[in-house]
Amino acid sequence: MDKRVEKNKHTLHDLYAAMTHDLHWETTYQPMDKVFPHDRYEGIKVHDWEKWQDPFRLTSDAYWKFQGEKEKRLYAVVDAFAQNNGQLGVSDGRYVNLLKLFIQAITPNEYYAHRSFAQVGRSLRGDALRIATQMKSADELRHFQNQTHAISNFNKYFNGMHHAPQWFDHAWYLSVSKSFAEDAFSAGPFERLIGLSFGFDDLLTRPLFASLMSAVAHNGDLSAVSVGFTAQSDTSRHMTMGQEAVKFLLQQDAANLTIIQRWIDKWFWRSYRLMTFAAMMQDYMVPKRMMSWKEGWDMFVQKPGEALFAELAQLGLRKPKGWEQACDGKHHISHQAWNAYYGFGHTLAFHTWVPEIAELDWLSQKYPDSFDRWYRPRLEHYAQLHAAGQRLNNQSVPMQCQTCQFPLIFTEQGSGRWTAYRETQHAGETFHFCSDHCEEIFSNEPEKYSQANLASHQILQGQCYNAGVQENTAGFDRQAAVLDFCQIVQGHDNGDFKNSEDALNFENWGAGQDPQEAQL
Amino acid sequence: MSNVFIAFQSNEDSRPLVDAIVADNPEAQVVYSPGLVKIDAPGRLVIKRETIEEQIGRPYDLQQLHINLVTLSGNIDEDDDQFTLSWKH
Numbered sequence: 001m002d003k004r005v006e007k008n009k010h011t012l013h014d015l016y017a018a019m020t021h022d023l024h025w026e027t028t029y030q031p032m033d034k035v036f037p038h039d040r041y042e043g044i045k046v047h048d049w050e051k052w053q054d055p056f057r058l059t060s061d062a063y064w065k066f067q068g069e070k071e072k073r074l075y076a077v078v079d080a081f082a083q084n085n086g087q088l089g090v091s092d093g094r095y096v097n098l099l100k101l102f103i104q105a106i107t108p109n110e111y112y113a114h115r116s117f118a119q120v121g122r123s124l125r126g127d128a129l130r131i132a133t134q135m136k137s138a139d140e141l142r143h144f145q146n147q148t149h150a151i152s153n154f155n156k157y158f159n160g161m162h163h164a165p166q167w168f169d170h171a172w173y174l175s176v177s178k179s180f181a182e183d184a185f186s187a188g189p190f191e192r193l194i195g196l197s198f199g200f201d202d203l204l205t206r207p208l209f210a211s212l213m214s215a216v217a218h219n220g221d222l223s224a225v226s227v228g229f230t231a232q233s234d235t236s237r238h239m240t241m242g243q244e245a246v247k248f249l250l251q252q253d254a255a256n257l258t259i260i261q262r263w264i265d266k267w268f269w270r271s272y273r274l275m276t277f278a279a280m281m282q283d284y285m286v287p288k289r290m291m292s293w294k295e296g297w298d299m300f301v302q303k304p305g306e307a308l309f310a311e312l313a314q315l316g317l318r319k320p321k322g323w324e325q326a327c328d329g330k331h332h333i334s335h336q337a338w339n340a341y342y343g344f345g346h347t348l349a350f351h352t353w354v355p356e357i358a359e360l361d362w363l364s365q366k367y368p369d370s371f372d373r374w375y376r377p378r379l380e381h382y383a384q385l386h387a388a389g390q391r392l393n394n395q396s397v398p399m400q401c402q403t404c405q406f407p408l409i410f411t412e413q414g415s416g417r418w419t420a421y422r423e424t425q426h427a428g429e430t431f432h433f434c435s436d437h438c439e440e441i442f443s444n445e446p447e448k449y450s451q452a453n454l455a456s457h458q459i460l461q462g463q464c465y466n467a468g469v470q471e472n473t474a475g476f477d478r479q480a481a482v483l484d485f486c487q488i489v490q491g492h493d494n495g496d497f498k499n500s501e502d503a504l505n506f507e508n509w510g511a512g513q514d515p516q517e518a519q520l
Numbered sequence: 521m522s523n524v525f526i527a528f529q530s531n532e533d534s535r536p537l538v539d540a541i542v543a544d545n546p547e548a549q550v551v552y553s554p555g556l557v558k559i560d561a562p563g564r565l566v567i568k569r570e571t572i573e574e575q576i577g578r579p580y581d582l583q584q585l586h587i588n589l590v591t592l593s594g595n596i597d598e599d600d601d602q603f604t605l606s607w608k609h
Contacts, residue, residue, distance in 0.1 A: 012600045055596035058583070066586045073587070210527060210556065210591050217555035225555050229529050233589040240596055290554065304593040307522030310609045311595070 016057040020128035021050050036125040042188040045253035049126030052248045055240055063135055067142070070230050074146060081223035082153040091219040091513045092287035093506030094497050098216070099151050099224065100160035100350035101285070105177040105277050106208075107147045108168040112181035114140035116192050123189035132241045133193065139234035146231065150223045158502050159492045160350045167349050170464070170486045172398075172455035173341065175405045179452060180274050186448070190249075191263050197242025199267025200274075201235050202308070203320075206300035207293070208278040209235060215282060215290040220513060243308070250315040257316050262444065268320035269437040272329075273404040279334035280341070283363065284355065288513070292366035297330040322437040325413045331367060332416055335375035340409040342382060343394040347479060349488045351497035354383040374416035391496055395479060397456045402431040403438035403449055410434050426450055524565050524594030524605040527558040534588040536575035537567065544571050556590060565594070567603040 010018070027035050039046075080086075090096070117137035121130050155161040168174050184192050213228035246264075249256045279293040291299075309319045338352070345352040355363070360379065363371050382392050398407035412418045422433040426446040433439040442449040458464050459478070462471060464485045470476070483490055497503055506512060526541075528534035530552060541559050542548055548561040559565065572580045582603055594605030 012598065056583075056586075056598055058586075062583055066583065069587055206591050211553075214553045214556045226529075229555065229590045232591050233586055236589055236592055237586075243595075300591075303523065304525070307524075307593065307607055307609075310522060311607055314609065 012057045019059040020131050024127045038123040042190045044190045045255050052126055052129045054132050074226055074230050077226040078150050078223050087154050087157055088511040089220045093503050094287050095219050096158045097350040098281045098285040099154055103151045103161050103164045104167050109177055109181045110140050110144040116185050120189045120192050136238050143231045146227045150227045163487045166487050175455050179405045193245050194263045195267035197238050198246050199264055200271040202239035202242050204271040204275050205235050207296040211291050211296035211300055212282050215286040218290045219286050219288045265321045266441050269322040272326045276333050276337045280337040283334035284338045289362050293334045294330045328413050331370040336409045343392050346393045346494050349493040351500050353497040354379050370416055397459050400454050400456045401434035401438050403441045408434050521563045522607050523560045525560045526592040527590040529588045530557040539575050540571040544568050564606040569601050
């Protein structure tokens with residue numbers, strides 16, 4: 001009975017070769033270049049596609065088996081959480097706003113990544129790599145589905161989630177994320193592979209899906225943390241694919257180095273800017289604090305990144321140009337972002353608030369070099385304004401960076417004082433940027449970025465009103481008109497957390513954790 | 521020398537993986553945070569199928585570690601018997 005059943009006699013390496021490289025054939029009815037017309041124009045040269053191998057040696061049969069197993073386990077947790085009214089057990093009603101920003105900004109990007117990598121999988125003529133990119137495409141659709149399913153439970157009880165796809169397309173603050181997705185989607189297949197699998201997945205996803213998700217667990221959301229962790233198990237394969245692709249292409253031809261370096265510079269910087277949302281979530285939107293963004297950055301970006309680039313230096317690669325500035329930014333960006341979005345709180349589809357005094361003390365302790373000097377006084381001032389019935393409501397339309405589309409809220413490297421601002425001319429027009437690095441991305445491809453859709457411009461041009469709405473009429477309120485156009489429900493989705501419908505409901509339902517009891 | 525690391529969901533399934541890693545990597549350091557267990561080691565970390573099988577008392581397919589994996593850092597090499605993370609520099 002206990003006879004040990006022999007696994008198949010092939011080794012993992014043999015099986016992998018049989019189910020990837022050995023599936024290759026040279027087409028005869030049509031020339032290969034016609035079957036794969038899109039993998040030469042970026043200038044990348046490949047001489048031997050068999051040299052790319054997945055270190056995990058994952059074949060399609062194993063892929064579906066293990067993904068199926070992950071889904072069974074995940075949905076047991078997601079379903080149990082919903083059945084048990086898990087939304088009542090999260091630390092604090094403010095936490096739900098993290099999920100709102102997640103489904104608005106991150107989840108749509110997963111869907112774009114799914115589409116992007118389906119195209120990459122069709123475009124490249126290396127079979128083993130194509131299979132890995134097709135797995136990534138299926139994975140990203142999975143992430144979109146998992147996040148939607150988990151957050152849909154909260155949508156039954158709280159505002160700010162119901163129109164996430166429409167907000168992604170129209171809301172000014174979400175264009176940071178949409179422009180990132182469309183930048184990749186309109187790039188060539190090799191750029192997408194290097195930019196997203198290496199520049200984003202390998203360098204910058206860990207603080208969002210490891211340390212932030214641990215903080216989410218700490219705040220009682222077992223459903224979201226399970227979604228986040230299992231997503232990152234897939235992303236571990238994607239970052240591995242990207243890392244192997246970088247090494248492979250650098251070894252294939254010396255001409256690839258300049259191109260790969262430029263893509264890494266660009267996508268590290270765009271990904272770093274996108275992760276500002278994660279910084280804000282980590283420091284301001286998990287009420288029961290665990291680790292600061294700065295600590296998460298050190299552990300999951302700076303240290304592994306230094307190791308990775310020390311390794312890749314052997315192939316001629318250097319760190320991305322924005323590396324030092326991004327590491328300096330760890331002291332600042334979460335605070336700068338929260339400060340900005342608090343002031344624009346009436347234009348967002350999630351709530352904002354001034355943290356409690358104990359929470360401000362935690363931030364003071366975690367950010368000894370920046371918080372008390374640059375950011376705490378502002379937040380205390382906002383609390384005073386709010387108490388006096390004059391909650392800050394910034395009526396202006398912010399200037400956005402032409403490349404990353406953030407409002408110009410970031411300061412010069414090494415300073416919490418001076419707003420960083422750059423501009424350049426192209427074809428008779430002036431374009432504005434948050435940094436040298438966004439300006440350089442523009443200047444490398446001005447035709448592309450000069451055509452970017454900027455919400456701030458569209459609003460000021462009067463393009464963001466419903467039919468029949470007229471400026472310069474009595475009682476016209478531009479902010480309200482734009483919110484209506486974006487389908488953000490005023491008084492429900494937007495505004496301060498205090499006295500919001502969400503806050504009142506959360507309290508009436510007896511939800512939340514006792515801060516005293518909840519100490520670990 | 522730079523660290524390599526691997527992190528798993530902290531649950532009953534990954535417990536024998538962590539125990540096996542600690543047994544085979546004397547310089548490994550284990551850190552727990554809510555839901556997550558992370559293991560760092562200087563320069564190299566190896567996970568052996570045989571050691572895991574000793575822990576759990578049944579056959580184990582090394583690719584099963586995908587199920588509870590969260591993230592990792594280092595050059596990866598995998599075959600039927602072991603999974604290694606390492607840096608050359």
